[in-house]
Amino acid sequence: MKILDPLENFSKITELIKNAEEFVVLVSPYTALEGFDSLIEAINNTTERNVKTSYYVREDVGIEGTDVLNVDIYEVPGLHAKMFFSEKEAIIGSYHLKNTDEINWGYVLDYPEEYNEMKDFFEKQIKKLAVPYKK
């Protein structure tokens, strides 16, 4: 895996979403996308491209800020992990999808074993507990 230049933390996620052809999973306990127009556009365009995007937030408190998104949203109790992946690529980070000046790192997982371990964590620790959010 390779650490990202912090200036690219969000642009790389936008790229990952644009490159996806089958699905995108975004795990961000909290959300604040104001000012991230290209990221919002990339997420919402997946629906038109028939790419299934699932967005996971923390139960009760994580819904705030997701009203600009036109994708399937799921709530997970106690969620604090962050990970972003498609069928092709994966990024893990210390950051939520929030437009802030906070100091955060992100890593691109560039080996299949790393991708598989991350996906395994997602399937076992997050997806199992997720409940679709109904507006």
Added chain:
Amino acid sequence: MKYVDVKENLNSIISMVENAEEYVVLVSPYSNLEGWDKFKNAINKATKSGVKVDYYVRVGDGYTGIEGIDVNLFEVPELHAKMFYSEKDALISSGNLANNPDINWVCILQTEQEKNELREFFNNHIKPVASKYEG
């Protein structure tokens, strides 16, 4: 890079502290160490044996929750990254050092390149903006 079994998240960090012979760097914007006596004991034992333990928190309220440990405490504005390393081992996590049931992952960095990238991130983005907490 390898994901830690979630049941071993805390133990993996304790092992890193116990293995250190020169220094330990703990970067946790927020903390709640209450109930983590094994972790606190490991830190205090390291300090007592001459290992330099530096603990970085977020400016403002990040210094609460770390009562009972003997470390060099630093504050960093807008800190949100989490990382824990010594001269030998390195871990990254989505979680703070906080005793709660939140869903978080911990990864062990296995290659020297991965460890060096993490230390470089710390030296470039965290250490230069850190200031000693005087209480």
